[in-house]
Structure formats: C-alpha cells, structure tokens
Amino acid sequence: MGVYEFRMPALGADMEAGTLVEWHVKPGEQVKRGQVVAVVETQKGAIEVEIWESGSVEEIVVAPGEKVPVGAVLARLTTAGEAPSPPPVAAAAPAAIPAAAPGARPQPAPAAPRARISPAARKLAEELGIDIARVAPGAPDGVVSREDVERAARAMKPAPAARPAAPDWHAQMRRAIAAAMARSKREIPHYYLGTEIDMTRALTWLEQENAKRPVPERMLHAVLLVKAVALALREVPELNGFFTEGEFRPGPGIHVGMAIAMRGGGLVAPAIHDADRKNLAGLMADLRDLVTRVRGGRLRSSELTDPTITLTNLGEQGVETVYGVIYPPQVALAGFGKITERPRAEAGGVSARRMVTATLAADHRASDGHRGALFLAAVTRLLQEPEKL
C-alpha cells in the first residue's frame, strides 16, 4: 500500500495557482488513472483535472472555493502498489489563498445532481461573487447560463460594502498570455520560415468528399492542415517536443495544440492527441469537440498540458501570413493564413490557384532552418495528396 499525493497541476507554463471549484470524488471512493476527479478554475477557464494514479481517495485536503498554488496537495490517495514518487513540486508550501473574503467564500457544492455550467456563467458568477454551485439551471437542458446567474444575483441581498473587488477574468487571461509570450520572446531564439502552398487539389477533394457526407459529418479544411502537420512531424521530429533543462526532449506522441479563440477575447491551445494516427473524420470529431468545449464547456487538464506543437489558423480573420510566437516549453508553431485565389506561374503559363501561406516559427536551440524547411516541404507535399491523409 502506498500514499499518492494528488497536487494542483501546472496547466501551462504561465499558471501559478488555481481555485478548486468542485470535486467529482469523495473520500473512500475508488478512482482510476485518467479519471476526471476535480474542476479547477484557472486563468484559462474551468478545467477538468484528471488523476494519473489509481487507488482509493483517502483524504480531500482542499475544499471547493480555495485557491492554492501549483504543486499544493489537493487530495491523498491510497494506492495498491508501492508509494509512487510524487511529481516535482513547482511551488512552495501549499498555504491556501482565500479566493474571496471569508464571508464570501463559497460553500461546498451540493452533492448531487451536478449541473453543467457554461463558462460565461461561471465567469459572470465570479465577477458578481455568486456561488455558482448554488445556481440552479433555468432551461430544461440543465445547463446553468448567464441568465441563471443574473437571476440569482438579483435574488441576492446587496453585497456588503467591504467585499473586495472581484477578479477581472479577462485581465487574468491577458496576464497569463503575457507571461507565457514574454517568456517565449525572452528565452526562445525564434527563426521563421514561410512558403506558399497550393490548396486547390486538397480543397477540390474536400468539397467532393463533403458532398458525399451527411451534413453532421462534413469536414473543414483545418483537419487537412492538422493531419499534414502531424505527418510532417514524423519526418522532422525535432520540431515536436519540449526544450527543458537545457535540452530538447522529444514529445511522447504527436499532440497538436490547436489555437482556439474564445468568445470575448483570449485563446487556448488544447491538444488533439496522437493526431498523426487519426483519420480525417476522427480529427474532425476531435476538433469540433474541442472547439465546442473551449467555447461552451470544459477542457481537461491533459489537453492543456500535452501539446507538443501548436497550430494556429488565422485565415478566418483575413490574415494571409502568421508570424507565430512559440508557446514554451514547446519548440515550434505552425501557422496558416487565409486561403485566397492567387495567380500562379507554372510551365510557362499563369493560372488562378487557391493558395495558403504556411509559416513555421521554430526554436533554434532545438532545430535549424534546414530541418524547418524540410518540415514545410513535407506539409506542402502531403497536402497535394489529400486522399492519402
């Protein structure tokens, strides 16, 4: 028998602390490796946190509503085998940081049933100092909406004048992005490469494919880009992984972080795991699920911590070329702009082709321009044979 300490994970290079929002388990309950056991509020919204050890919950250390630093013990688990070595602790002693004044600290959530909560509702509740766990959903779909929070706020007595100002969620996310990007520009010697890729064949193939598919199974061209990037990384693996402790460490798989803008500002880049091994339909399903959860649900901790490269597609906003900033400790970011019809000279003639500008921002500590160029060449080649992706 051993004891495993489940700690506040670092959900990104920029995270210093998180607020435990709710537990999905209670003392005495069995948990399995990979199970979502808690929800943590971070600067990137509410994240479902998985546990990476199996066993029985011995003790819940941190109560809902408490804000604790990364590395703080959240719960203790009794495991069947030897006591595993605890993960490295990134922060000092885990003293709880009250999320609000003692009088305003949220009460533990009711045991059941547990309502789903939209991120917008959660943000508003935080801004208004409302205990989200006590807001009942008004709509039959069981999802707590902003309207439900507003209704709960109206029903509340006036807040005491001494209550401290509610944290500004947008400002927090801005600070988180600022910290990560400042670190990136401070530490990572970026090099940049770009190329124009003819997407005509790929898009024609996709249009024919979509015409054959039922509406809910249609695919977007973004999945072609994800798959091409993932397969190209097999050929140039030094772009897939992390630069930590002075050296490049290859990623355990090809987990493509998709930069997804959030409504109202900010962005996150959760992982599509093992993107090189999934077919296009599977990637599309994963991508839709991720986008939906970024904008209306919850991400899981592994999705935030696992990306081995980031892909950003800013073409929707009309941008033609992306000059990416690498998300540390990753070592590369692939960027795609808007697909536009451009004149292309070929074999002595000029024709109109649908083109996209692909760019690579890469860490010169982990790779050189020659390898980066091979990566973009591989992406270009793979996109000419979409039926093989």
Place this chain on the structure above:
Amino acid sequence: MGAVTREQIKSVLWDVLGAIAPEVDLDAVAPDKPFRDQVDIDSFDFLNVVIALHEKLGVDIPETDYARLMTLRSTLDYLADKCGVTDKRDS
C-alpha cells in the same frame, strides 16, 4: 418538421445563433450585411449552424449554397425557399 412559417424559421435561426453567440442581440444585427462578422462566427460555428438547421428544420444545405447564407435576410429567404414558405415578409 411539417409546414412551417417564416416566423418559425426565424425563431429557429435565432435560437441556433443565440446558442453560439448568447451575448449578441440578434435583433440589432443589420439584416442585409454579412452576419458572420457581426455575430463573430468562424467556420466551426458556421458548420454548427448548418448542422443545427439540418436537425431542427430538416434542410440539407450543400456547401455550394453557403454563399446564399451571407446575411440574416438572405439566410431566412433561403431557408424559407427550402421549407416551401412563400411569404417573404419579415415581421
């Protein structure tokens, strides 16, 4: 879904867009200007709109028709055509 009115189609469209962009007052969106910019909808959101309309109204919208879904008014006209509604008036 059986015979529907233009008003019912509008209600469905407002519900679908409202689920994606709950912070937007759709009645304040200019009906004859592209709505994707006004409502801040990207290609994923747009595909979700097409799928939701397929589920709620039973209409198949081929990709080749996407250009007809540029504005709220043209989208309502298109859906009304697809659903066999002849009344073109907006309430």
